[in-house]
Amino acid sequence: MNDRILRVLEFNKIIEQLNSQAATTLGKDLVSRLKPSADIDEVKMLQEETDEAAQIVRLNAAIPLGGIVDIRASLKRSAIGGILTTGECLDVSTTIYGGRQVKNFIDNLEEELPILAGQVEQITPLRELETHINSCIDDHGHVMDSASHRLRSIRSSIRTFESRVRDKLESYTRSNSNMLSDAIITIRNDRYVLPVKQEYRGSIGGIVHDQSASGQTLFMEPKAVVDLNNQLQEAAIKEKQEIEKILKELSEHIASEEAPLYENVKVLAKIDFMFARAKLASKMKAAKPKINNKGFIKMQQARHPLIPMDEVVANDIEIGETYTSIVITGPNTGGKTVTLKMVGLCTLMAQSGLQMPALDGCEMAVFDDIFADIGDEQSIEQNLSTFSSHMTNIVKIINKVDDNSLVLFDELGSGTDPQEGAALAMSILDEVVSRNARVIATTHYPELKAYGYNRENVINASVEFDVETLQPTYRLLIGVPGRSNAFDISKRLGLDDKIIDRAKGHIGVDSKSVENMIASLEKSQLNAEKDYQEAHQTLLDSEKLREELEKEWTQLEQKRERLYKKAEEKAEKALNKARAEAEFIVEEIRKMKTTAGMKEHEWIEARKMLEEAKPSLSAKPKEKQAGRKSETKELQPGDEIKLLTANQKGEVLEKVNENEYMVQVGIMKVKVKRNDLQLIGKQKQTIEKPLATIKGSNYHVSTELDLRGERFEDALLKLEKYIDDALLAGYPKAFIIHGKGTGALRKGVQEFVKKHPRIASARAGSMGEGGSGVTVIELK
Template sequence: MNERVLHVLEFDKIVEQLKEQAETSLGKEKAAHIFPETDLDKVNRLQEETDEAAQILRLNKVIPFGGIRNIRESLKRSVIGGVLSASECLDIANTMYGGRRVKDFLEDLEEEIPILKQFAEDIAPMREMEQEIRRAIDENGDVLDNASSKLRSIRSQIRTFEASVREKLEGYTRSHAKMLSDAIVTIRNDRYVLPVKQEYRAQIGGIVHDQSSSGQTLFMEPRAVVDLNNKLQQAILNERQEIERILTELSNQIAGVEPTISSNLELLATIDFIAARAKLASKMKASKPRMNDKGIIKMKQARHPLIPDDEVVANDIEIGEEYTAIVITGPNTGGKTVTLKMVGLCTLMAQSGLQVPAFDDCELAVFQTVFADIGDEQSIEQNLSTFSSHMKNIVSIMEEVDDASLVLFDELGSGTDPSEGAALAMALLDEVIARRARVIATTHYPELKAYGYNRDHVINASVEFDVESLKPTYRLLIGVPGRSNAFEISRRLGLQAELIDKAKSLVGIDSKSVENMIASLEKSQIAAEKQYEEAHEILLESEKMRDEIEKEWQTFERKKEELYRKAEEKAEKALKQAREEAEIIVEEIRNMKMNAGLKEHEWIEARKMLEEAQPQLTSKSSSCKQEISEENRPLAPGDDIKLLTVNQQGVVLEQLNEQEYMVQVGIMKVKAKRKDLQYVGRQKQDPERTVATIRGSNAHVKTELDLRGERFEDALHRLEKYVDDALLAGYGKVTIIHGKGTGALRSGVQDFAKQHPAISSARFGGSGEGGSGVTVLELK
């Protein structure tokens, strides 16, 4: 990028705005040297940095840069052996403290800002050096008494001598008041003196250090305090020497860690520079652009960065894919040059790591060079005409332009004969397009209105003009060339209709056709934009309606589930009450069993029938959810399915990826999407080959096993299999009904329970459970 282009596109004004956003002189220095990068990776890195800082601003947080100073000159002097002043040492300590605050702030943020956090990690805390300085120097930049024991002792002597001198001199002010011009103690030449009247000089005696302008007052040091003043001056000299020694020692320590301090300064300057870029983006309401190296520019509602928000007109601009050249035609003062500068300036900003004032998801290209021929650069000193000035610039552009260039031509071919200028403009555009550069050109030549229709990769554009108000709207119309509005404007201004009609009759047929075509295109585009806006409004209303329906549906589902839950609770409560009443009745009848002559196993069977008669309650909402999950569940090899596209059943052979399966339908093996498959069930397995049943599923295993009437060996075989099934079903307790009989089967069940490792205990049934006719097993 050459400096001339930066100046022409007013990039220096962006730099000034950026400097204003920096908090420290270090950051301002960085901002002053900002320059567009031409490497895509570097540009993407800069944009990521800016976006991370913008993310902090979006959280209403501000990086604290207080206390940070530009201490580079002080560091240089310390390295070459210079002695730093107390205020310079204090600035270094404050900068160390400020750097630590920035480090802690960034490291404590929970947001994903890896680049800034890496900068923060690289900042060295330097607490010891900071504390060393603060032990010697206070916040006002003065060396503290406690900086050394010698300095504390010297300053104690100074205070003692000062008190003695002042005490003696104040005695003079009381006893010799008439000899003094004023009863005060003052200082001349760093010594305490009295203002003595001229005529009493001999009576006071001592050393004269000064006199008033009239000569009537002499500032004298009485003979009695000369010795004390001498001791005081010596103590002050000793103080200066000790302070010099302390500052020399601190300067040497600072020089020893200068590389670390300088590294911290560079990191802090970079962080402030990045934060300034984010603040400028916030001020401009800018967004992060996606960058490419393919010459593609796509911006929605882009605004010129230097025009105030209440004046700027936002426009859409796109170039680099379907077409590589835009020719903007139309009258002067319509906004063509503003559009040209906006594209160029946004490109330079994006390549410098700055966000651009456009809608989100905008896209900009990284160009190796940006060329611009904008404005009247006529030079009286060089005796160059407007045309010559433009051509001289264009010649230099044509020497360098290539496929990695963005070229901006303003009023191409102007300043000479219209027919020759138009021809030259078309030739230049053809050459730039042939070199595959991206080019945007403005012109007022009518011959270029048809240029975009006769060339590949070229599109016409214009800036809209409101004939009613006789003012440009500054809206860019892509695909529509500019047309002359002379007749319409003349009519609005009151020119006679006869003169306008006569003028129209003098215009060529081809020109009329072109103007009519342009007018038709303008109307079509305006109508299309209006329809787009209406469709967009309908879309927004539809989305709003969809959201409202979804909310209503969710509310309905919640209410439905709540009703199901309350119904289940009510049913369970009624069943529990009925069960308790039945238990009471059964127990009462049981107590009368001796009279009735009923057998034990008959009571067990009656109890079993009572339990089995209890209905199973299933939540309606749960079953609905299960159906939904079955429909969307992942399929496994062996699952029975229905292939919806052919309405045939088959089986899953293999899962190819997340949404695609290999299935067999009849004799065919086909690939099918998950959405085209309906789950039917799982293929039945051979019982002897079944390894395990899903734990917790008790649909096929009851909590009781009835062995009555079985042969001993068959009964134990069934018992063993039943215990395995009960364990797989997750039961903690089961009941084995063996009856009383001879007691052989009962003993066999008890012995089996003692030897089985998964049975923790076995007991006979209690009252109401079947007594000794059943054995209750506790499973592990």
Template structure:
């Protein structure tokens, strides 16, 4: 892409904004090299990359780039045998860790992100190298004592020598304090010294390493510590050598994986660029364009990306299908040049993988070249006039333009005689259109207003001007040429009406007709756009309501499904409990058969009755067929019904509509459709149901309860349930066996008996009943 065009359209400012969004130094460097692509397949991949990163940001998540450094120079030095510093090794470990964090983050996302996930799959883990570095170097970039046993031993010696030296020197500070400028131990030339007064130099004795600016204080190393200082310095030297050896080993390990590390950095830089493109898209409230190679541009409410959002005026722009050229006319400072730059800059952004500030479903074309002749490039040094400078640029454009070009002309043909300039502008436009390029041109020439009506592939456009406020609105009107507002503006500014009327009389009839036609077109265009905006807002509101209704319906369906699921679970539990109870009954009947002279036909009849008494969960298909036999239409409150979806009986509480009822099934009140209800009959008396229950339960409850061996709490719980069962069974007297023991269980039973409303009296057992080990209860 032509560098001059990138500068004219201010593409570099977009790149500067993009660099600000990058998180890492390698990402910023890679971002600075971003240029528009000219192959549709590559541009589509770039747009898909950006869209995947935008999906992540919409989830209020961000790719973690912490710790990643540009370590490429360190890697190169390690390969040629250089020894890296501890901080360089630490940067490499942090970069390895950061790369692994990026990989884990993107891999762990549930969203479909094929491009990003494919990218991070190639990031090498290199966990062993990171662990090797962190075993030797701490987070501050210092080599650890545990990096080697030798280093640990040397540092132990250093600490011992330092302690001895300090101890001796501190004894000097106590015993020779009058000879010292200050009673402290300090360091000069890496050796421990004392600040000695000049006049006591001989008394202290030793080596002078430095002196104060006044010369009154000498920093001396007493003879008594010279040997210890020498040993300390040797230990320090040994420490440096051992650290050098450790770093050398780490550098060798780093060099061995230099290729993998460099590849990791390339991937991380690319991901950072993608992430930066997504962040810029979110900041600009941009959308993903659909790219094509057929020269079609369709943008709804597109904004210039470099103008603040509260100042920019959004416009619709379309070119490439019904027409391939747009000629924009209108007043100066009306927004013509901004429109040209907006189209060109959005095209370059899209071809760079950036989303564009426009509504969704926009389309942009991939061009091999974008040409622009915008602005006054008059050069005094080259002795070029405005016209000459423009023409020189146009000549260069005409040499390269083809069907894969977007051409932007600002004030085409200006700077010379109007008639000649207009003719030259039409000739240039004809040539560019014949080469099938896409062209947008701005002009002041009235002759070009008719140009769009006389050419098949050309459409007129204008920028709107508000005569009342004498200000441009910056709105682009496609299909309406700009008209002269000189008379209206003059009237608003106070020019006398008779002068204006006389001026109008001097204008030709044809010119008046054209101006009237333009005014009518402009009025119709504005009205149509206003209606379109109202319709669009109505569409948005309808779409919002539709989504809300769908969401509410989905919530309703989920609640409905949850209620049915709970009902089915409850029915299933009831079935399991019934089967367990049935097993107990069967076992008891079998024992009766073995122990008594029960007749075989009586056994078979009892078994049949038992099977009929068990609840069964029928399938929905069976329930539906049963419902077809339901002859009653409308139900009334009090009717007994069967809820076919869970095969449970209930009663109708309220009729909600012709097809929906409020029913009670067990303890649950639910709404049900008529088709799911089978009419059984009128509600039976409560006493009848109780009698039926008693008849079915009495033979299973014994007249005595043995609580011996039970824990106190469990025994009281069993007793409470047993009393309820006996009341249902209709027993008047029962025996509770609690044993004698410590008497705690007997006391608990007696306390329970006193507080139970259904027990009329209680007495200890008689001599033949178990004595004090039992309690006989009389039930109401």
């Protein structure tokens, strides 16, 4: 883009606004060198950078760019062996600190910011250099006593000498106050002196260093303090030399880190530049545009960025897809040129990485060149008329324009005979349109009103004029050519109706038809826009209603879940209470089991059945707002499930494949993905008391045999028969209850089972099985 186009479209004013948003001289330097780019990849990257910074600006998070200074000149001086001043060294320190603050700020943000994260990754902390500088120079740029042991010693001696000189001179002020113009101690030529009256010069004695303007006062250094002042001067020279030595060491240290410091400065400059663009976008209430290289521009409610927001009129602009050229007609001061400049300036901004002052969803093209013929560029030096000046510029444009150019013509063909100017304007437009360039032209020639109807890829447009107020509304009407409002305006201003009717008779039938057609188009467009606004408002109301319903439904679901949970908690508390009471009763009965004649293993079974009596409380899963978490647990036929897509309960019938199941929901059988099913409860299994039926009979065999109270011989007969029955039932284990008593029956049972060929092993019962009153046998 040449400088003339940037000047004509007032891009320099955008640069000024952008410059005010930069926080550092580094960022301002990049802003001053900003030029629109014709490389689409570079433009897209610039837009991504601006958008990342805009995300942080929208969070009202202020990036800490304080203390960052342009230290590149100081780095260059230190690299060639120059000694930096204390201020320059301090600038290096604050820049290192500022870079570290920026790095920490970006690293601590939760948002995904790949560009900024990549930038701060390149910042080197350089803590050692920062500490070295800060240990030598304070915040005011003074070298501190702690910078070196020698400097501390020298300054200590300086304070001693100053104190002795002041003591001497104060004795003079006390004893010879009548000889002094003022009883004070002052400094001349870096030496402590007294203001002595001219007539007492000889009485005081010493060296005269200065005198007052009147000559009545001499500033004298008494002989008694000459040696002390000399010593003080020598110490001051040593102090200066030591400070130079310290600064030299610091400069050398800075020079050794020249490369990372340059890189830090480069990164910080770019980050400040990114945030300057983002802050300008926030100020303009701008949006990130989608970038293309197809010459397509689309902006909704676009505003001229240099007109105050409370004054500017927003307009919709679209060009490059269904049509490549727009011809805007209408009265002067109606806003045609403002629209022309807005499109050109927004294009320059987009190609510079700046966001658009329009609604979200805007799209901008990247052009190789933008050409503009706007305003009266009459050249007195070249003795060119307005028409000649315009034509000279247009000739240059036609020589360079191609299919990737944006061309802006303001009042094309003006400055000459209207008939010839209109014909010339149409011919110029034909040439530029034929090259497939994107063209926006303004004109006041009525002949061009029909131009868009007779050419492909060309559309008419106009700026609206309110006849009632006799003021332009600055609204752009695409598809409607501008019409003359002379008769309406004249009537509003009081011109007699007869004169207006006579004037209407002088114009041709074709002109009347065109004006009527334009009026009809304007009315149709206004009605269409009104309908669109009403439809858009209805859509917004519907969206709002949908959001409210979703919110209420979510609250209802949450309330239902809370009630479920509360009911289940209440049930569980009641069950726990009942279990505790049952446990207490069982313990009480167990204590009386000898009198009740109950068996140990029956208590065990009763306890187990009590545990199994606990109902399965459904834990309602919490669904995340972002979406439900998929379940991968395999389901079995008979499992109770919830179909999430229909919010209905059902039962699993069969597994179709690894990811699908056939389920019954109400009266329907449907095939459903596993992720759409939520397990509520597993298939209930019936737990029966361990009894078995001997094949071929209705006789049930228990897993236990109670021999208590039986005679010894009868007990052994029953035991033998029981073992046969247990073997037929296929039991692996059985319990022989013989009690403790005298031990005779227990001993007889144990001897019998040891000799039985089908008994693998035998043991006494455990504490939970009845202890020594029970023998547990393992069957083969």
